[in-house]
Amino acid sequence: xxxxxxxxxxxxxxxxxxxxxxxxxxxxxxxxxxxxxxxxxxxxxxxxxxxxxxxxxxxxxxxxxxxxxxxxxxxxxxxxxxxxxxxxxxxxxxxxxxxxxxxxxxxxxxxxxxxxxxxxxxxxxxxxxxxxxxxxxxxxxxxxxxxxxxxxxxxxxxxxxxxxxxxxxxxxxxxxxxxxxxxxxxxxxxxxxxxxxxxxxxxxxxxxxxxxxxxxxxxxxxxxxxxxxxxxxxxxxxxxxxxxxxxxxxxxxxxxxxxxxxxxxxxxxxxxxxxxxxxxxxxxxxxxxxxxxxxxxxxxxxxxxxxxxxxxxxxxxxxxxxxxxxxxx
Amino acid sequence: xxxxxxxxxxxxxxxxxxxxxxxxxxxxxxxxxxxxxxxxxxxxxxxxxxxxxxxxxxxxxxxxxxxxxxxxxxxxxxxxxxxxxxxxxxxxxxxxxxxxxxxxxxxxxxxxxxxxxxxxxxxxxxxxxxxxxxxxxxxxxxxxxxxxxxxxxxxxxxxxxxxxxxxxxxxxxxxxxxxxxxxxxxxxxxxxxxxxxxxxxxxxxxxxxxxxxxxxxxxxxxxxxxxxxxxxxxxxxxxxxxxxxxxxxxxxxxxxxxxxxxxxxxxxxxxxxxxxxxxxxxxxxxxxxxxxxxxxxxxxxxxxxxxxxxxxxxxxxxxxxxxxxxxxx
Numbered sequence: 001x002x003x004x005x006x007x008x009x010x011x012x013x014x015x016x017x018x019x020x021x022x023x024x025x026x027x028x029x030x031x032x033x034x035x036x037x038x039x040x041x042x043x044x045x046x047x048x049x050x051x052x053x054x055x056x057x058x059x060x061x062x063x064x065x066x067x068x069x070x071x072x073x074x075x076x077x078x079x080x081x082x083x084x085x086x087x088x089x090x091x092x093x094x095x096x097x098x099x100x101x102x103x104x105x106x107x108x109x110x111x112x113x114x115x116x117x118x119x120x121x122x123x124x125x126x127x128x129x130x131x132x133x134x135x136x137x138x139x140x141x142x143x144x145x146x147x148x149x150x151x152x153x154x155x156x157x158x159x160x161x162x163x164x165x166x167x168x169x170x171x172x173x174x175x176x177x178x179x180x181x182x183x184x185x186x187x188x189x190x191x192x193x194x195x196x197x198x199x200x201x202x203x204x205x206x207x208x209x210x211x212x213x214x215x216x217x218x219x220x221x222x223x224x225x226x227x228x229x230x231x232x233x234x235x236x237x238x239x240x241x242x243x244x245x246x247x248x249x250x251x252x253x254x255x256x257x258x259x260x261x262x263x264x265x266x267x268x269x270x271x272x273x274x275x276x277x278x279x280x281x282x283x284x285x286x287x288x289x290x291x292x293x294x295x296x297x298x299x300x301x302x303x304x305x306x307x308x309x310x311x312x313x314x315x316x317x318x319x320x321x322x323x324x325x326x327x328x329x
Numbered sequence: 330x331x332x333x334x335x336x337x338x339x340x341x342x343x344x345x346x347x348x349x350x351x352x353x354x355x356x357x358x359x360x361x362x363x364x365x366x367x368x369x370x371x372x373x374x375x376x377x378x379x380x381x382x383x384x385x386x387x388x389x390x391x392x393x394x395x396x397x398x399x400x401x402x403x404x405x406x407x408x409x410x411x412x413x414x415x416x417x418x419x420x421x422x423x424x425x426x427x428x429x430x431x432x433x434x435x436x437x438x439x440x441x442x443x444x445x446x447x448x449x450x451x452x453x454x455x456x457x458x459x460x461x462x463x464x465x466x467x468x469x470x471x472x473x474x475x476x477x478x479x480x481x482x483x484x485x486x487x488x489x490x491x492x493x494x495x496x497x498x499x500x501x502x503x504x505x506x507x508x509x510x511x512x513x514x515x516x517x518x519x520x521x522x523x524x525x526x527x528x529x530x531x532x533x534x535x536x537x538x539x540x541x542x543x544x545x546x547x548x549x550x551x552x553x554x555x556x557x558x559x560x561x562x563x564x565x566x567x568x569x570x571x572x573x574x575x576x577x578x579x580x581x582x583x584x585x586x587x588x589x590x591x592x593x594x595x596x597x598x599x600x601x602x603x604x605x606x607x608x609x610x611x612x613x614x615x616x617x618x619x620x621x622x623x624x625x626x627x628x629x630x631x632x633x634x635x636x637x638x639x640x641x642x643x644x645x646x647x648x649x650x651x652x653x654x655x656x657x658x
């Protein structure tokens with residue numbers, strides 16, 4: 001298995017990707033092609049000893065920064081790690097592509113270069129989220145912020161295949177995110193998506209609300225990319241805010257400080273459960289290829305797990321199942 | 330000050346409203362008109378001694394249930410507590426209306442019966458949310474799930490008046506919720522709203538993201554009612570899920586249990602800070618009247634605070650300021 005890794009993606013810089021690549025080589029034995037500034041990458045590799053048998057480097061001198069406009073930067077920076085990396089995949093010289101870089105740019109470059117799967121109109125980013133009942137998948141979290149109803153139906157088909165073959169759920173339940181459970185709720189666009197999903201052979205259980213997501217009431221949550229993006233960022237920030245406020249209060253009080261030390265054993269498994277780095281990256285579903293998107297603030301472990309997901313995605317041939325299901329569901 | 334209170338609204342039943350009304354009478358001295366099933370209300374009043382000098386009862390035998398379709402139920406149940414209560418306001422026999430009932434039905438009935446303020450096209454629910462920096466206002470959280478750009482601009486004008494006169498913020502900052510900070514981000518509808526807000530004299534600081542909300546980066550957060558509704562429900566559920574998971578972990582371990590007891594002193598002020606019942610109800614802004622919406626699971630304290638907000642809303646004549654600002658902002 002050979003995975004292309006954008007070595008200029010994450011906010012923390014190339015050292016994260018190089019470290020993640022080395023961990024993936026050690027743990028899974030996959031081959032990694034690091035794409036980015038050759039000098040920087042080699043320096044990071046040298047620091048960590050030599051893995052040149054399993055790790056190769058392809059030079060790409062440009063970097064698409066996090067806040068660059070997606071379409072424009074992809075058009076202009078043909079020598080960026082994202083564009084060069086996806087070209088390797090396009091030439092079928094690798095099995096998958098992983099990037100923790102500018103999500104919009106990855107979506108744009110992947111769509112332009114790899115094209116869509118037959119029958120799929122728009123890509124969607126599917127992210128695994130921790131819930132009370134295990135792991136659910138939310139799609140889309142930002143590939144397509146203004147989708148049509150048919151796209152939401154296709155998200156259902158794609159996330160269904162992903163849940164079955166990567167998350168090993170036999171018959172995943174699907175919920176459509178709405179402002180109420182009744183069929184009549186929501187905008188025209190959402191009601192139309194409800195109709196399409198109801199008519200399908202997918203395991204669609206109807207509308208769900210914001211409060212159902214983390215309870216884990218469905219295995220798959222379908223929403224438009226605008227809403228999904230906001231949900232992800234709000235969720236991260238709620239937890240962050242809570243922890244910061246709690247730390248502030250704890251610091252005021254010696255009894256509470258002792259309490260914090262004693263309770264920390266209970267926080268640890270919780271932290272592991274809520275830790276997105278455990279789940280690896282989020283696949284960009286719908287494109288004719290294997291493209292995994294990581295969080296901008298990925299750690300080496302998150303990169304390693306994203307590489308694992310890319311390899312599994314290829315091995316399970318998720319795209320083949322999506323194409324098959326599109327005809328039968 | 331005379332406030333009409335829907336006594337059949339909250340999920341927990343009339344006892345909550347009656348208790349909240351009594352607390353408001355004691356604390357603020359306002360007069361309360363309880364609207365709902367006379368027998369039930371009087372029984373609850375009798376249990377708590379007599380407050381008939383300050384509390385009167387208007388009989389309304391019907392109840393609009395939480396999951397009834399809004400428009401239909403308002404049309405059919407003319408004798409419901411919501412419709413009867415708003416009629417009292419319409420006849421100018423009271424200064425404000427408070428309900429913890431079916432939000433959609435309140436919005437629909439208030440819009441039909443009280444009509445919009447001159448120049449305002451659609452109503453918006455403005456909710457006060459706790460942040461790292463104090464309290465911010467998010468508008469809209471569900472009155473209008475498919476707004477136009479001009480409505481979002483008008484939300485800005487309305488929330489600005491509310492923040493100034495009820496939350497005492499001299500020149501509140503306004504952010505437009507989007508998937509990125511750059512002007513070019515978002516759907517056409519959001520970009521259009523960005524242009525309208527930019528051209529206005531409001532203190533608009535640009536796009537904000539989901540992660541900015543609870544940090545308190547702006548005093549006002551503008552979003553469409555679909556997104557706002559989802560955000561509220563997701564936020565509640567993230568905290569709920571965290572607490573439940575933590576309790577589960579704590580129960581496994583005696584050391585952690587002791588820690589939980591010791592740390593609880595730090596949780597208390599945090600709980601107070603995050604407690605929505607402290608902030609009272611959420612005004613339905615834009616209608617030609619004074620209508621405060623409470624959470625379905627309101628406690629008596631939440632009802633009491635909603636009554637307080639209703640009285641302040643009237644006293645400060647927020648609607649007058651909205652109309653003035655609409656012409657000058």
